[in-house]
Amino acid sequence: MADQEIQPARNLSGAVRPPGDKSLSHRCALLGALAEGDSVLENFATGADCQSSLACMAALGAAVERDPATGKVTVHGVGLHGLRAPAGQLDAGNSGSTLRMLSGILAAQPFPTAIGGDASLQRRPMRRILTPLREMGARIQAADGDRPPLSFAGTDAPLRAMDYTLPVASAQVKSAILFAGLYAQGTTVVGEPLTTRDHSEILLRHMGAPIHRRRGTPARIEIEGPVEKLSPLGDFRIPGDPSSAAFFLCAAAAFAEGDILVSDVSLNPTRSALLDVLARMGAKAEIVSVADQAGELAGTLHLASHGKKLTGTTIAGEEAVALIDEVPILAVLATATRDGIDFQDVGELRVKESDRIATIAANLAAMGARCDVRPDGLFVPGQQRLHGARLPSHHDHRIAMAFAVAALLAEGPSVIGDAECAAISFPEFYTNLERLAER
Numbered sequence: 001m002a003d004q005e006i007q008p009a010r011n012l013s014g015a016v017r018p019p020g021d022k023s024l025s026h027r028c029a030l031l032g033a034l035a036e037g038d039s040v041l042e043n044f045a046t047g048a049d050c051q052s053s054l055a056c057m058a059a060l061g062a063a064v065e066r067d068p069a070t071g072k073v074t075v076h077g078v079g080l081h082g083l084r085a086p087a088g089q090l091d092a093g094n095s096g097s098t099l100r101m102l103s104g105i106l107a108a109q110p111f112p113t114a115i116g117g118d119a120s121l122q123r124r125p126m127r128r129i130l131t132p133l134r135e136m137g138a139r140i141q142a143a144d145g146d147r148p149p150l151s152f153a154g155t156d157a158p159l160r161a162m163d164y165t166l167p168v169a170s171a172q173v174k175s176a177i178l179f180a181g182l183y184a185q186g187t188t189v190v191g192e193p194l195t196t197r198d199h200s201e202i203l204l205r206h207m208g209a210p211i212h213r214r215r216g217t218p219a220r221i222e223i224e225g226p227v228e229k230l231s232p233l234g235d236f237r238i239p240g241d242p243s244s245a246a247f248f249l250c251a252a253a254a255f256a257e258g259d260i261l262v263s264d265v266s267l268n269p270t271r272s273a274l275l276d277v278l279a280r281m282g283a284k285a286e287i288v289s290v291a292d293q294a295g296e297l298a299g300t301l302h303l304a305s306h307g308k309k310l311t312g313t314t315i316a317g318e319e320a321v322a323l324i325d326e327v328p329i330l331a332v333l334a335t336a337t338r339d340g341i342d343f344q345d346v347g348e349l350r351v352k353e354s355d356r357i358a359t360i361a362a363n364l365a366a367m368g369a370r371c372d373v374r375p376d377g378l379f380v381p382g383q384q385r386l387h388g389a390r391l392p393s394h395h396d397h398r399i400a401m402a403f404a405v406a407a408l409l410a411e412g413p414s415v416i417g418d419a420e421c422a423a424i425s426f427p428e429f430y431t432n433l434e435r436l437a438e439r
Contacts, residue, residue, distance in 0.1 A: 004400075004419030004430060006407035008388070009437035012251045015261040016432050018240035020045040022425050024199045024266070024296065025238055026097045027175065028075070029053040030105065031203050033062030034182070035077035037232035043264070044073040044238055047397075047425040049095035056102055056115070059086040077232050080182060085111035089149060092117040094353065094395075094424055097172055099148060100129050101200075104176030106152045107138035108159050108183035116149030120353055120395055126150060129176045132164045136180055136188075158226055161186030165218055168348065169321045171196035174221065181223040182209065188225060191218040194318040197270040202295040207231045239298030240265040243325040243398075244426045246274050248436065249303050250329045251405045253283035254336040258305040260436070261288075267297040273322035277330070278303070281310040281337060312339025312382055320345040320377075328402035331360045334380035335369050336409060347376035353424075354394035363391045363403050367410060388412030397424040404430065408437055 025045035030053060032039035044050065054073065058064045061084040063076040083105075092098040092115055099115055103126075106113050116122060127146040134140060137160045139153035161184040166173060174190050178200055181188030201221060204211045207230040214220040245262045252258030267290060275285050283303060290299035315323055315330070320343065323330065327346055334341035349356035361373045364380065366389040372379040388410045393400035400422045407414035422429045 002420050004404070004416045005413055006404055006416065007413050007439065008410055009408040009439050011255045011257050011438040012248070012408065012436050013257070013259040013438060014436040015263065016245070016248050016436065017263045018244040018265055019047065019426055019428065020238040021241040021266045022047060022050055022243065023097070023171070023197055025050040026053045026101060027199050027203055028233060028236065028238065029057055030101060030179070031207060031230065032075035032077055032233055033057035033060065033083070034080050034105070035207060035230040035232040036079045037077055039075045039077060039233035040235045041073045041075065041233070042235070042237040043071070043240070045241065045425070046427050047423060048093055049097060049424050052091065052093040052095040053098045053102070056090045056092065056098060059090055060084065077230075080227060080229060083109060086113060090115040092121060094118050094121055096121060096124055099150070100126070100172040101175045101179060103129050103133060103150060104179030107133045107136065107140065107180050108155065109152065110154050110156060112152060112154040114149050114151040122148045124148070124351055128168065128170060128173045132162065132173070132177050133180055135164070136160050136162050136184060138180070159184040161188045161225060163189040163191070165191030166193065169194035169196050171200070175200040178204065178211070178221065178223050181225050182227045184225040186225065188223050190221045192221060193218040194321045195219065195270060196321055197268065199268070199296070203233070206294045207233065237293055239296060241425070242266050242271045242274065245301070246326045247329050247401050247405055247429070248432070249274065249278065249285060249301070250333040251408060252303050253278055253305060253310060254333050254405070254409055256305055256307050258303070260303050262301045264298055265301060267299045270322060273319050274326050275301070277313060277315060277319070277323065281313050282308045283310055310337040312337050312341055314342040314344065316344035324348055325398060328356060328360055328398045329405060331364070331371070331378070331380050332402050332406040332409070334382060335364070335384040335386060337382035340379060340381040342379045343377040345376060353396040354399060356396065356399065359394050359396065359399050363399070363406070366391060367406060367414075386410040388414040390415045390417065392417040393419060393421055395421045397421045397426070401426065401429055404433060408433070
């Protein structure tokens, strides 16, 4: 993998359009394949992870077409019972999202399948999906107890509906259970103690599935199965990824005169916690425009620093769940605040593409910054000056991009190790960062 040298910048300004939302793209690929008809997806995420989802569905018999002129992706749905056994083991690449959510579908199929991924993915525990899917009747084997590859024996009877409360809030585990619930006999209920992103529920409702959300503590999402059919998405535009936009919003907020316009980005309320955090620290992003497509909101954001010094904050509980992907870039931003940021309830970061808590701490230390590390979080003090350093990414796309932003804030050049891993979610990241950096 190639390294990337990044020089410091004196400011960051301009306009950027993030790639299509990663979370929504995964779900459109999976559910589009289960629909009866074609789903034409505009602005499908360009990163490698979402391409893995498309490749897996194609291997299962749902043809996928890409139009190089428009960038549109067409998924030819084969219906809920039209998938077929793949020729070999499915490859999720580096994508935990693909493996977890697709497992809910594979668990209900009458044919045997197996799904694995790269070396990084095969180190990641999968017990959180194995436990509920096995309780629904799926026969699944895993390497080393709970690691990929996962092997599904196939089922000759419908899965059993269940009432399952998530022990740890996770949109991917929730989605895996709901997708299995499409095939289960009875009403499958997922209890959600903390709100997680709701793209699966929005898409399923839009496609005609009988799905309902009941308020309460925990909230309960119910799907009545087995579902007869799903309608295709038709022409569906996927808004920009807010987790990708976060790198540019936080970079602009870190500079005294930062000014960024982010266009066509998802404004789904379960994905907008970053805007709340930035606003209470003194970096309010103005919503310039907003539109609705099938229940998914999108719009344009403008953030200008105007010389304001950011205060600190604490991120915990439900907000921590919502911001789990943004913690690396917020940890970098914390060094430029007055009081720092205290991250609590983010132990999930220990089992991402890398141990992100340990990696954040190590890279900040390499740049001369300190932080206090806990098993489930960390505190990054403010008013810290960074110096250039060699910063390994550990093949973790969010670590690579977060510390590329840190390099802009540092004194002296920095080198991001294995920088190409950013292509997992944002292939155009470095090109955009260099275009917006003022030197």
